[in-house]
Amino acid sequence: MALGYKARRRWALVILLIGLPLYIIAAVVTVSLFDRPPFWIELVIYIALGVVWAIPFKFVFKGIGQADPNADHDAE
Numbered sequence: 001m002a003l004g005y006k007a008r009r010r011w012a013l014v015i016l017l018i019g020l021p022l023y024i025i026a027a028v029v030t031v032s033l034f035d036r037p038p039f040w041i042e043l044v045i046y047i048a049l050g051v052v053w054a055i056p057f058k059f060v061f062k063g064i065g066q067a068d069p070n071a072d073h074d075a076e
Contacts, residue, residue: 003060005068011060023053 003011027049031042054061063069 005063005070008060008062009064012057012064015057015060020053023049 027046031045036042037045
């Protein structure tokens with residue numbers, strides 16, 4: 001079942017406002033469980049984790065910045 005444009009916009013907002021901060025906290029806590037690595041390794045870990053979180057949600061964010069494809073454009 002494909003999500004509609006409005007549903008994808010709502011889910012994107014929920015993911016960005018609630019899910020992303022929770023993911024950031026989880027990533028920081030997870031990295032802090034181990035001995036602190038050198039700065040450049042820690043930076044690479046955070047960059048990788050920053051990319052990995054978005055992969056499962058790619059379908060939600062795709063096309064959100066565009067105009068609603070179902071909107072009536074004849075109301076000029």
